[in-house]
Amino acid sequence: MWILLLMGMLLAACGGGGGSPGETGVVPQPPATTGALTVTVSGLPAGVNAALRVTGPNNFTQDLNQTQTLSNLAPGSYSLSAAAVTSGATTYTPTPATQSAVVSAGATASATVNYGGASATLSLGVTRVAELESPTFLSAPPGDARLFVTERPGRVRIIQNGSVLSAPFLDISARVATAGEGGLLSLAFDPQYARNGYVYLYYTDAQRDIVVERFTASANPNLADATSGLVIIRVPHPGFTNHFGGQLAFGPDGFLYLAPGDGGGAGDPQRNGQNFTSLLGKLLRLDVANASASQPYAIPPDNPYIAMSSRRGEIWAAGLRNPWRFSFDGGQLYLADVGQDQREEVNIVGASQGGLNFGWNIMEGTLCYNASSCDRSGLTLPAFEYEHGSNNVNGCSITGGFVYRGRALPELAGHYFYSDFCGGWLKSFLPGAGGITQQRDWNLQGVRQVVSFGRDAEGELYLLSAAGGIYKIGRASTP
Template sequence: MEAGMRVRTIFLVLIALFLSACGGGGGSPGAPGPAMPNPPAASTGSLAIVAGGLPAGVNASVRVTGPNNYQQDLGGTQTLSGLAPGSYSVAAAPVTSGSVTYTPSPATQSAVVTAGSTATVTVSYGGGAPAGVALSEVASNLDGPTWLTAPTGDTRLFVVERPGRVRIVQNGNVLAAPFLDISGRVFTGGEGGLLSLAFDPDHARNGYFYLYYTDPQQHIVIERFTAGANPNLADPTSSLVILRIPHPNYTNHFGGQVAFGPDGYLYLATGDGGGAGDPQGNAQNLNSLLGKLLRVDVRAATAAQPYTIPADNPYRNQAGRRPEIWASGLRNPWRFSFDSGLLYLSDVGQDRREEVNISPVGTAGLNYGWNTMEGTLCFNAATCDRSGLTLPAFEYDHGTNDANGCSITGGFVYRGSALPELAGRYFYSDFCRGWLKSFLAGGGSILEQRDWNVGSIGNVVSLGQDGQGELYLMTSRGSIYKIGRSSTP
């Protein structure tokens, strides 16, 4: 009993000592300890790329670009960390596995990375349709076809013939009566002739269309006509000359295209005046309309004032410079087109390189480099100063004995419905080799190149686009071929 009391007493003493040390029993909690510092604020962020829709074992093709020249190529789903805040571009390219092509959607997109957070971009691959095209002849025995076009939604094909006629192909038949015949005033020597046609954006209401041709004095002429009461016949008396550009001395390098841009203005691409190496120095002369891409407003055209100068043309109201000029430094531009806010402009080279220039539609005053440069090569080595020049986005070398080609035939970005898996690809050909090729541009680079292995169909003079966005090839022997789906990959 006495031992038990001793144990209980010792236990009570220990509890008292513990409470005293802890300040228990309602006493003061004591002074607070030192405050912990706040963690430093995050200065970088992350970007999660989620790629799906591809079979197992097939890698995606994604390029991420951003501030401070950041660039990263990815083959699938991945999170990129430590990124500087800002806007990042995500460009995805189609992927071909075996005979099947998988197309990303969307092909390009952007994401904003903020410090301390993660942005997410999803790329979905789909399609899986056979990656093959074939050519089918839709017309033959035409007289030097140089261009094919149609008003948006129209099922007819309007084919320009070099001697000066515009023919209509309807339901597979070439109509006997030309839509328009101005052959009596067209010069066809050298590279001259009736070279292109553009329908006014408001053609359904006003009936206007514009021709690009060379006259007997070798001038480049842009002339407006109006469709007649019969929709298959134009009114030959409705002529209004918009612009006439002198082109003396040589019978080559007339350029040859007129087209309306998405801004509603009329664009035309002229050659440098001819001769080898631009002997007259027109391409770099801002007081000459030759070797240029011109841009004018024809919406209120009259005989007294056939065009006006858009307010944002780069040389408007500048002494010694022609206000019609939008871009300079061209040798012999042979076809240009617009797509998704971009201008695709092909320029025929001298001896070595063929090129395609790609630039935002609203970028004014670009100098594409001729005759300082031929593509990315120095043409005049003694004065090869690249400063201020815009070099091509794509080019190819002629090769030994022009094995690769000798004269680019520019084309269009495909936006038709027959081959949806090929949307976004720029199709082009070469006059000498007659092949059909394409490339896909995105993120400031060429993401995919393809030779469609259709064989050679002869000298390809031009590509054309119908009212539904389908594409065609025209040959010097008078045939027109439509690009369609191949039954075999």
Template sequence: MTAGAGASATVTYSNSALTLALSDIGPVFTDPTFVIAPPGDERLFVLERRGVIRIVRDGAVLTQPWLDISANVFTGGEGGLLSMAFDPNFAANGYFYLYYTDLARNIVVERYTRSPTPNLADPTSALTILRVAHPQFTNHFGGLVAFGPDGMLYAGLGDGGGAGDPSGNAQDPNALLGKLLRVDVRSATAGLPYTIAPTNPYVNQPLRRPEIWAAGLRNPWRYAFDGEQLYIADVGQDAREEVNLAALSQGGLNYGWDIMEGSACHEAATCDRTGLTLPVFEYEQGAAKVNGCAITGGYVYRGAALPELAGRYFYSDYCRGFVKSFFATGAGIVEQRDWGLNTAGQVVSFGRDGAGELYLVSASGRIFRLVRGSTG
């Protein structure tokens, strides 16, 4: 596809037709994994799996990368530089956080600082926040670091890989793998990279890691905050893909893996669901993965360009490349839509720019913006 090209689909809202399209932003990247920008910033930061962060400004890629940590990054299997988060106070402190796999296959969350030179980070400013061993397999690294509206830093870690969580990490409260973690990095130092918020569910509980916010996750590749709501898209194994939704105040939830896969017992006719939180939305992969194989979680739309979409959660699937959305209400999931936009190919990730508009990251190396389509 060329810049500005795309496909479109029409859905009717309140007697008016809304058409969406995918607009190719133009440049082609090397194995991109994520896009992001600080609020209000006109630049778009594109992460490449190899460990390079590029800046797009006015439709062009700046010659020099924002940061290159490729010498430290393991890219085998599902590893690599997987996501980035800007500090809520980035404008003042210049901090941003990376989630990647290091050469020993550990999961690493690291803080860096921008440099005095515009459009460049300081490569010498690394401060390790978390380093979690992931020794056996090269899949299920999780992949997202993000700040919640509570100012805490969250990280979604996979269960350690393999099939069926062979080490039992997701249900082990003393293991960080297979969990969503929540830490306070506002006063981070080399000696004390994070503290534990007193509202974390396992504070001062023996044999339970206090960093854990939620458990029972297989591979939470992407999750999203929307006000006081938290959406977690957890990649399934052989049968079901799921989205979990809870109030941000609900710490300590167990989403069931590997007792459950979605709302079904995993490899068992019956199972004990006591204390488990089931997904609010799921879909079956289907025979020959006809419906998909790995959910790519997105965001709830809150941009200004498409106000009709406010509150709709967008997602895709790596194997099918569709663009779908739903609206979560207190009564359940409504307005399930397939927008018919499959031209992005394999969708690796969603992202947002500084104005809150949505982007799709394609395995082809292209980045697409979700825009209003032609009505003619």
């Protein structure tokens, strides 16, 4: 009996007929929806950055300067373009210059760029294009071979097929006052210029106000309708005849940006740079898509101070002294601000970053201004600056330019060009995540007192001199 009972207990312990208790702790994972791309760069000396751009689905764009893995990418085909880079007197050419890679969900694709060979020394020179009266800015509508140049007295001239047309595109000299640093200072074409013919002018009037006015091209594409003027904004500028700023441009978001100076005088005596009830010493951002006489502009809803009664809603950024020139490159803003006595600066920030304070007159560049110490909290310091030096040996007034995106000099893609009114030189640098690299003085001869840069519809760059010369930057045959 005991033996039979023991055998029954053993059979029960073996789970006869009971089945497996099953596995525990395993949670099914959802399938991956994104992938990655590893870009490997080789062949460059230490300290020299590559110049790569990756584009792909959903308007993806990413600039790289070294080996990097891009994660969380949407599946699809990605294009990688590599530009030659210059360090010192040597240019390094990439292989391949363009390639594609397919990113799959849950996988990592790869692409390799080899900067294997150093090419001949790159040297730049200039070619005189035209001579005009006090040119201040040069631009062109998208896809247009003509060059439009503002003359300080109040005229817009056209250069077509290498010749200056006899009749101005537009003459508003009766509206413009040139006292001090004033005059017709720049222009900007509407992103839809081919459809609407709108062009915006930035000038100073007889009351020393800063005025932005829109005009419309006539049926003759080489003539604007002088009766079509619509004043977009008028910024009072009392007391001084300097620091009018002078630039306006459409950003990648389609809004109009303009940068009035701080109102003039040494050291911002009116304290406009840090006064958020004043439009002076600021970068302004306006919506002019539906401009009319009753409402010449609207304030974009994402402007940082739109809901603040104590701050002007038009303000996008503050703390500027005399931002004579700024420009956009993709999603980046390059803003050159003229310094007081010691430093010149270039601010490089994301174009979508509103509410920044660049520091004037608390700071001049990265220096405290007229103070032994200063509070830098909340301030955005420049990405690049240079000292005037003894007797302004290095320069005294920066002339900001553009990031090069033309086709004639592919090895300089992504390089930012700038000059100085006192220095008269042409210099460039390559910005990147690791800072400013590849600084170069191009040892330019024959151009002095550079007032402004210009850029044509092909992305090629020009220099404008106070003496009236307009020069195109290009490859020189000899160093």
